[in-house]
Amino acid sequence: MSVFIDKNTKLVVQGITGRDGSFHTKQMMEYGTQVVAGVTPGKGGQKFEGTVPIFNTVMDAVQATGANTSVIYVPPPFAADAIMEAAAAGVQLVVCITEGVPVLDMTKVYPFVKERGVRLIGPNCPGLITPGEAKVGIIPGRICTPGPVGVVSRSGTLTYEVVYQLTRAGIGQTTCVGIGGDPINGTNFIDCLEAFEKDPNTKAVAMMGEIGGTDEQEAAEYIKKHMKKPVVGFIAGQTAPPGRRMGHAGAIISGSSGTAAEKLEAFAAAGMGIAQRPMDFVELIKARLK
Amino acid sequence: MNIHEYQAKEILRGYGVPIPPGEVATTPAEAESIAKKYGTAVMVKAQVHAGGRGKAGGVKFCKTPADAKEKATAILGMKIKDLTVEKVLVTVAADIGSEAYVGIIVDRATKKPVFMVSAAGGIDIEQVAAETPEKILYVPVDVRYGLPAYDAMRMGFFLFSDVKLARAAAKIMQQLYAAFMASGCSLAEINPLVVTPTGEVLAVDGKMVIDDNELDRLPAVAALRDESSEEPSEVDARNANLTFIKLDGDVGCVVNGAGLAMATMDLVKYYGGEPANFLDIGGSSNPEKVVNALRIITADKNVKAILFNIFGGITRTDDVANGIVTATKANPLKVPIVIRLTGTNEEIAMKILTENGFSASSDMDEAVQKAVALAKGGK
Numbered sequence: 161m162s163v164f165i166d167k168n169t170k171l172v173v174q175g176i177t178g179r180d181g182s183f184h185t186k187q188m189m190e191y192g193t194q195v196v197a198g199v200t201p202g203k204g205g206q207k208f209e210g211t212v213p214i215f216n217t218v219m220d221a222v223q224a225t226g227a228n229t230s231v232i233y234v235p236p237p238f239a240a241d242a243i244m245e246a247a248a249a250g251v252q253l254v255v256c257i258t259e260g261v262p263v264l265d266m267t268k269v270y271p272f273v274k275e276r277g278v279r280l281i282g283p284n285c286p287g288l289i290t291p292g293e294a295k296v297g298i299i300p301g302r303i304c305t306p307g308p309v310g311v312v313s314r315s316g317t318l319t320y321e322v323v324y325q326l327t328r329a330g331i332g333q334t335t336c337v338g339i340g341g342d343p344i345n346g347t348n349f350i351d352c353l354e355a356f357e358k359d360p361n362t363k364a365v366a367m368m369g370e371i372g373g374t375d376e377q378e379a380a381e382y383i384k385k386h387m388k389k390p391v392v393g394f395i396a397g398q399t400a401p402p403g404r405r406m407g408h409a410g411a412i413i414s415g416s417s418g419t420a421a422e423k424l425e426a427f428a429a430a431g432m433g434i435a436q437r438p439m440d441f442v443e444l445i446k447a448r449l450k
Numbered sequence: 451m452n453i454h455e456y457q458a459k460e461i462l463r464g465y466g467v468p469i470p471p472g473e474v475a476t477t478p479a480e481a482e483s484i485a486k487k488y489g490t491a492v493m494v495k496a497q498v499h500a501g502g503r504g505k506a507g508g509v510k511f512c513k514t515p516a517d518a519k520e521k522a523t524a525i526l527g528m529k530i531k532d533l534t535v536e537k538v539l540v541t542v543a544a545d546i547g548s549e550a551y552v553g554i555i556v557d558r559a560t561k562k563p564v565f566m567v568s569a570a571g572g573i574d575i576e577q578v579a580a581e582t583p584e585k586i587l588y589v590p591v592d593v594r595y596g597l598p599a600y601d602a603m604r605m606g607f608f609l610f611s612d613v614k615l616a617r618a619a620a621k622i623m624q625q626l627y628a629a630f631m632a633s634g635c636s637l638a639e640i641n642p643l644v645v646t647p648t649g650e651v652l653a654v655d656g657k658m659v660i661d662d663n664e665l666d667r668l669p670a671v672a673a674l675r676d677e678s679s680e681e682p683s684e685v686d687a688r689n690a691n692l693t694f695i696k697l698d699g700d701v702g703c704v705v706n707g708a709g710l711a712m713a714t715m716d717l718v719k720y721y722g723g724e725p726a727n728f729l730d731i732g733g734s735s736n737p738e739k740v741v742n743a744l745r746i747i748t749a750d751k752n753v754k755a756i757l758f759n760i761f762g763g764i765t766r767t768d769d770v771a772n773g774i775v776t777a778t779k780a781n782p783l784k785v786p787i788v789i790r791l792t793g794t795n796e797e798i799a800m801k802i803l804t805e806n807g808f809s810a811s812s813d814m815d816e817a818v819q820k821a822v823a824l825a826k827g828g829k
Contacts, residue, residue, distance in 0.1 A: 180764075237667055262634060262663040263556050267593045270561045286763070300763050300793065315709020317761045320793070321814065324761070341708060343558045343636075370709060373558045396712035399697075399719045400728070405662075407693045407708025407730040410558070437720060438713055439815050 162290035162335045163310065163355035163362070164253060164279070165229065169294045172197040172218060172227035172251065174234055174242050176208050180257070181233035184298050185212070188231075191301040193294040197221035218242075218249040229253040231287065231296050239283055240265035247278040254346070255296050256282035266344040273346060280346025284408070286316040286338035299323075299336060307332015309445055310356035312349060313368035314341050314375075314410070318396055321438050322366060329442045331449070334362045341370065341408025349379035357387050364390045364448045366441050367432075371397035372411045372418040380426035390448035392433035392441055395420045451660040452499040453674045456539045458656040461633055465625040467640070469653045472541025481522035484540040485515040491543040494521045499679050500531040501574075508535060511543055533679060544652050549642035550609045551575050552623060554630050556637075556661075557590065563630065565589040565597075565623065567605045571642040597627045610645070618651040619643065633671050634664025683746050690742035692731055699724025700754040700825045702747035702785075704740070706731050706765045714759045714818065723822030726753045731765070740773020741780075748783065755786050757821035759814055762793025771799035775806045786824045790817030 171188070175181040176198025185208065189195050197215055198208045204216035215221040218230060230246035232239060232255065239258040246254045254273065261283040273280045281288060287297010291304040298316075303324040311326075311333050313319040319338050326333065337352050339345055349367060356362045369376035376395065383391050397406055398420040405412040412418070427434050433444040459469050471488065474497065475481040485492045496508030503509050508530050512518040518540060528535050549572035557564040568586045570578050578585055587608045591597050602623045606616030622643065630638040637659040644654045665672040677685045687694030693708065697715075701723045705711035708730050715725040727747065731739050747753055760770050770791060778787075789810040791799055796812065803810045811817050 236663060260663045262667075263636060263661050264563075264593065264631065264634060264664070267556065267562055271592065271594065298764060303793075313709070315707060315713075317705075317707030317763060317765075318709030318713050320761045320763055321710055321713070324792070343556060344561045368709065370712065375558070394713075396709050396716060398712075398716045399725060400712060400715070401695075401697065404695050404728075406695065406712055406728055411708060411712065437717055437815065 162293060163352070163359050164281070164288055164335060164337065165290050165294045165296050167192075167293040169229050169296065170194050170196045170225065170227045171296060172199060172221045172225070172230045174199045174218060174230055174232045174246065176200055176212070176214060177203055178233055182208070184233065187301070188295055191295045193296065196225040196227050218245045218251070222249045222251060227251060229296060230255065232256040232258055234258060236260035236262070240269050243269050243280060244272050247273045247276050247280070252278060254278060254280045255285070255287050256280065256346075257285060257287055257297055258282070259284040261342065263343055266342065270344060270346065281337065282340040282345060284342045285340030285345070286319060288335060288337040290335045291333050297338070299338065303327055304336060305332040307334070308361060308363035308449060309333045310352070310359065310362040310365040311336035312352040312356070312365065313338050314370045314408070315368060315396060318368055318438065322368060322394070322441050325439055325442050326366070326445065329446070331442065331445055334359060341410050343373065343410040348375050350382045353379060353382055353387060353391070357389055362389065364392070364445055366445060367391055367393045369393060369395045369423055370408060370411045371395065371400050371406065371420050371423070372408070374417065376423040377426040380430040380432065383432060384430040390433065392435055392444045392448065393427045394435040394438065394441065395423045451662055451665065451675055453658055453660065454497040454499070454537070454676060455495065455656055456497055457674045458638070458658040459653070461629050461658065462626065462653060462656050465629040467622055467625045467629070467653050468651065469656070470542040470544050472539050474537050475522060475540050476526070476537055478519045478522040478526065481538060481540050482515045482519035485512060485518035488542050492518055493541050493543045494518055494525060495539045495541065496525050496528070496530060496535040497537040497539055498530050498533040498535050500533055503530060506530045536678060544644050544654055545646045545648075547645045547647045549644055550619070551578070551639070551641045552619070552626060552643050553637065553639035553641065554626065554635070560590045562590040562592060563627075565591065565605060567608055569609050575641065591627065593631070597624055614649065615645060615651060622651060622653065633658060634661050634668050635659060636661045683749060687729070687742075687746050690739065690746070692729060692739060692743055692746070694746060695728040696750070697725055697727050698752070699726045700752050701821050702726045702750065702753040702756040703759065704729050704731060704743045704747065704756065705759045706761065710759065710761060714757070714814070717814070717818045718757070718822055721819050721822045723825055726750055737769050737773035737776055740770050741777040744774070744777040745781070748781070748785070753785060754827075755788065755821045755825035756783070757817060758787070758789040758791065759817065760791040760793070762791065762795065765793070766795050767791040767793055767799035768795040768802060771802040774808065775802060788817050788821040788824065790814055
């Protein structure tokens with residue numbers, strides 16, 4: 161078992177012939193993901209790597225192949241439309257990897273996907289991986305291994321760091337989800353925590369947050385009220401100065417809100433394990449799996 | 451991206467917001483002649499990307515043109531939060547009856563632009579939110595429908611009981627909203643929104659923050675960037691496609707990915723060091739990016755040790771290794787370097803580094819501790 165994606169995921173890749181799209185499609189196929197279709201307007205009828213049919217629209221791709229999940233690698237000005245196109249075509253899960261999507265675009269896209277009951281992950285995210293079954297996005301497959309830990313994070317490479325350390329210590333993962341570093345994203349911590357709580361194979365959760373916003377505080381509140389499974393948390397950006405955007409558009413401390421201290425306090429109040437350093441996850445998770 | 455008050459006011463004027471006339475001066479003589487032209491009392495206001503300009507002495511009321519010249523002499527060249535004032539806005543001083551606050555931000559919780567309005571204007575809105583939250587009205591806007599007239603009127607009446615004033619304010623909200631959306635803002639504010647003794651409603655100060663992700667499709671807005679008011683190393687980094695923020699410490703950090711870059715800074719601090727910067731070389735890196743990153747970091751005289759922390763996913767670690775070799779051949783390092791890399795093409799990267807006399811580790815914790823010790827003069 162796992163959350164959001166598994167071996168039955170049938171994936172359509174939007175932007176399959178682009179530089180990033182083609183590179184990562186090959187990687188996803190090598191990992192064993194069922195890539196059933198690609199979309200590049202004007203290249204309908206061609207094949208990717210001689211096997212994957214390419215369509216002009218997501219609608220065509222879904223009708224012909226029964227794709228139920230989409231991953232988006234198109235450039236930022238077109239990403240909002242690509243998300244809406246996928247949601248309108250009837251896929252259940254849309255994963256947007258694209259970085260640099262204007263936040264006002266997301267104010268339009270968010271209600272559009274919500275009203276259609278579609279789950280959006282991202283934008284500006286590394287995607288997700290269910291080790292041994294499927295990967296959708298760009299998380300390196302070889303750093304993951306199947307096991308009992310659910311991983312959810314706002315960051316890309318920091319996720320890799322933690323997952324890699326868990327894997328090296330022999331602790332595998334059910335699913336790793338990167339929800340993205342933008343101020344408005346489709347899926348938040350609570351959505352993932354809820355899914356992990358329901359997933360029978362997940363025994364503990366590792367959660368990597370960042371400065372900025374109040375998602376982590378709300379997640380802590382949720383954990384306190386609704387979760388039986390243990391959660392270990394980390395906050396990146398404890399040393400960040402206020403008012404400066406630390407790379408991720410969402411990672412900015414405004415006024416007195418969104419600080420690391422405030423978030424760690426919420427974690428402590430929820431009885432969560434707190435990793436001071438990325439490497440602390442190993443021991444903290446291990447202790448909670450016993 | 452921040453823009454100056456005078457630039458924000460120009461945009462807002464374009465949408466019809468009533469704003470007292472003003473012009474920018476870069477010399478005291480210019481300030482004097484602008485004041486003379488208006489023939490009335492003026493405000494001379496420092497144009498820098500910093501809050502608290504008034505408290506710092508960067509905003510002055512001037513009765514006469516001679517007064518404007520004198521105040522501009524004092525303000526031009528002064529430093530506000532480390533930023534040198536190079537321009538002042540000379541603007542007609544409005545008669546102030548009362549002051550209100552009107553702002554829009556993109557709110558993460560509702561995932562919508564949200565208006566915040568308050569009759570307690572002229573002061574820091576965050577202070578109002580903390581101390582007297584009931585004095586602020588929040589109105590989220592569904593961007594698919596825009597700001598409905600009834601919501602604009604509701605805000606107008608929250609500020610003013612007089613229907614004429616409420617109507618005037620509601621109109622300004624619509625204009626502010628239009629400017630906010632068209633300019634790709636993440637924040638737009640009028641503070642204060644002033645009612646004059648004769649019953650005019652005017653925007654006396656304006657502020658806009660633009661979403662950096664909008665700049666590619668809004669060239670006219672992008673052109674408002676004032677590089678002279680930014681940290682030079684940050685301008686250099688942006689032109690090299692790096693995300694860089696200068697800090698005060700002595701461990702120079704080069705990392706891929708924003709989350710890992712923050713976590714690396716935190717770990718430096720955890721082991722008793724101080725990071726000199728935040729630097730994210732981004733995803734698909736090439737050796738050129740690493741060369742630029744090293745150039746920018748070594749230009750900071752405070753840096754006593756350099757720390758690379760690379761987790762190769764899309765980033766190829768051999769690209770990073772090649773960048774380090776190229777950069778240090780051209781400009782030999784004067785400070786020690788600690789390299790941590792793991793992930794894509796790690797074996798090739800290690801070979802490149804070893805052949806060129808560098809050592810590298812694959813452990814983040816170990817590398818950070820070593821860099822901190824080196825910055826402190828240890829081995």
